[in-house]
């Protein structure tokens with residue numbers, strides 16, 4: 001039996017960054033808002049010392065992440081293969097619970113470059129149409145960098161980002177990223193303190209003629225009160241950041257910022273343990289009437305009617321719900337028609353390690369975003385003609401932590417066990433410098449999401465199926481930029497240099513790479529080619545808005561959440577100032 | 590190490606009904622109480638295997654006592670006896686197919702069952718090829734077996750060698766480096782090996798003061814602060 005609840009103005013599915021921002025913005029506007037979250041509430045006590053400093057529990061057994069015994073996805077590299085379930089987490093770690101992945105993220109918070117927002121035009125203009133590989137679905141974003149700038153700014157101030165501006169209103173700033181788009185003002189907080197690795201990376205990349213800048217961080221470099229009056233503490237460089245909740249309240253996370261700010265409004269209510277199983281549509285399929293959910297505590301089923309449905313269930317959850325509910329036409333790679341599931345992208349990431357006999361890095365003193373970056377090889381900041389691929393990467397030093405189960409390295413040639421292994425581990429743990437290459441990834445015709453024909457989740461619903469592989473473009477990018485990073489490491493004069501291991505097809509779902517899954521319900525100008533319009537409103541069911549990196553037409557060489565936050569504020573603004581006055585499609589086709 | 594094989598000791602201990610609080614080496618001065626040394630999951634043959642396996646990967650030397658003395662076999666035993674061993678947070682529904690390496694773990698077995706089957710299969714192999722159980726092989730023979738396991742080359746009945754080795758290797762590293770509350774990393778000797786300070790991690794000042802300098806502290810674990 002289903003209990004039908006009282007109608008509300010807005011129902012939000014998922015309570016991470018996107019859901020929290022929407023809850024705050026729309027309840028501020030006076031609407032009655034209900035936030036449904038499949039996972040548990042979070043309390044401060046849960047993240048207290050010493051219990052939170054448990055690498056096994058949080059970083060190996062994955063306590064804060066999605067529980068794949070209830071719902072997972074199936075995976076294959078190409079359509080000709082049989083997809084099989086991801087039986088354990090690996091390549092990416094979606095969140096679950098109030099605050100979503102924002103609880104246990106690193107906090108590396110970027111803006112995309114202006115080129116990223118107009119990628120197809122930029123590539124065609126500079127290199128010509130024939131430069132674009134045949135199956136690459138390259139598109140301009142449907143909003144420009146300049147349009148999004150105030151919303152990037154808003155997210156950065158709410159999240160208290162520590163960083164150094166590189167371009168304020170067109171004037172290049174010493175010590176910042178000279179390649180970035182113009183911003184209205186400085187970051188709200190100064191950069192974090194550098195580690196030894198940061199200093200070495202800065203010195204060497206300066207010498208090589210590159211332009212290092214401190215990585216923008218949602219780890220507070222000083223105590224901070226955000227524009228909503230929410231107080232955050234000072235980062236302790238504890239090295240238990242990504243995969244963990246922050247004991248010091250120093251990592252901007254939705255459960256300590258936007259969600260409590262929204263909860264000040266009596267017209268917002270938050271329901272944890274509520275698993276949304278579908279968006280209900282009116283008989284004509286053109287209007288959503290609300291959502292159905294199951295209490296994971298009691299198994300009871302509820303129907304929550306609402307005038308407006310906002311999906312904030314992470315890209316995967318959003319696309320899954322759209323496919324399950326019949327919102328938009330599923331993408332078919334063979335005929336290249338349909339839009340839902342199209343444009344799934346990931347990150348082409350590699351790691352470089354260098355070992356220094358005489359340097360003490362104290363790796364356990366680190367923070368989720370601590371490091372120094374160069375953007376000289378990101379976006380279209382360099383000439384792609386000679387290298388023959390599209391895209392780029394941020395290349396950076398990483399001082400994230402030295403948790404010994406996962407964060408230790410030994411020079412190449414070391415045996416994997418025994419006394420020699422032990423000697424090398426003892427010798428090099430404190431003497432390893434870590435660098436990463438975070439490469440972009442372009443949409444490709446045969447990389448997509450749809451419903452699996454065989455496997456089901458705990459609610460009896462089909463799992464989502466991922467078909468994904470690295471392309472020639474990815475391999476070229478990774479070969480070139482991993483070499484650049486390797487050369488930077490060599491220029492530092494290490495005792496030993498780790499191996500050069502660029503990404504190659506086939507992509508594997510086993511080793512962790514990043515939780516930067518994008519696309520699947522992309523935003524665009526053309527309803528035949530995109531699931532969402534430029535306000536992240538469904539073209540097909542206009543009282544459904546879909547927030548998250550699923551809207552990205554491609555994944556850039558940056559972490560996504562700066563742009564995800566900006567897009568959410570941008571869409572919330574459109575709902576408040578445009579949609580509410582005249583509910584219906586914000587753009588006509 | 591004692592001369593008699595561990596299994597015989599255990600059998601003797603079992604016979605006199607005193608649990609298994611058997612001193613295993615000179616480090617016995619610091620031996621934990623009997624309950625902490627008793628196995629919950631492994632049977633006697635499996636104990637012989639897992640202790641020999643753990644000690645092969647983490648031998649006693651100038652740097653640390655043996656893996657068994659560090660509690661790593663107890664750590665693995667506890668993990669297998671608990672929720673993780675039974676397949677918590679795994680999708681275990683069928684149908685099953687072998688799949689590609691990129692598709693990851695596809696066996697219908699939760700970790701505890703994988704260990705049980707794999708140990709039986711490795712022992713069958715050792716018996717057939719060397720005429721002795723794994724714990725009674727010469728070190729060089731043991732190395733051969735472990736090497737072959739690690740490369741997925743050991744022909745095992747029923748289960749893939751690679752899947753078992755990958756899991757067991759990861760578990761040994763966990764047992765060496767996880768917080769001592771889980772039974773391994775005894776006296777924080779895994780942390781001392783590398784110089785990891787443990788759970789006290791307020792480094793806002795240290796990151797400047799100790800930049801580039803050694804930071805020698807006695808590590809602390811969860812139990813030291815609770």
Ligand SMILES: Cc1cc2nc3c(=O)[nH]c(=O)nc-3n(C[C@H](O)[C@H](O)[C@H](O)COP(=O)(O)OP(=O)(O)OC[C@H]3O[C@@H](n4cnc5c(N)ncnc54)[C@H](O)[C@@H]3O)c2cc1C
Nearest residue numbers: 014016017018038096100101106107108276313317559561
């Ligand atoms: C370890 C880690 C490190 C990261 N580091 C960075 C970083 O440094 N920089 C960066 O930019 N990004 C980083 N990310 C990514 C970042 O966390 C995400 O981009 C961001 O949190 C996504 O926000 P979201 O609101 O879209 O989704 P989420 O935070 O995932 O929130 C979605 C919520 O919806 C809920 N939900 C899903 N389905 C349903 C349903 N059917 N019913 C009800 N609720 C549902 C989920 O439980 C979840 O709480 C990291 C991620 C991880 C895991």
Ligand code: SF4
Nearest residue numbers: 235236238241246367
């Ligand atoms: S590194 Fe800083 S922000 Fe991250 S968890 Fe530790 S104290 Fe919090």
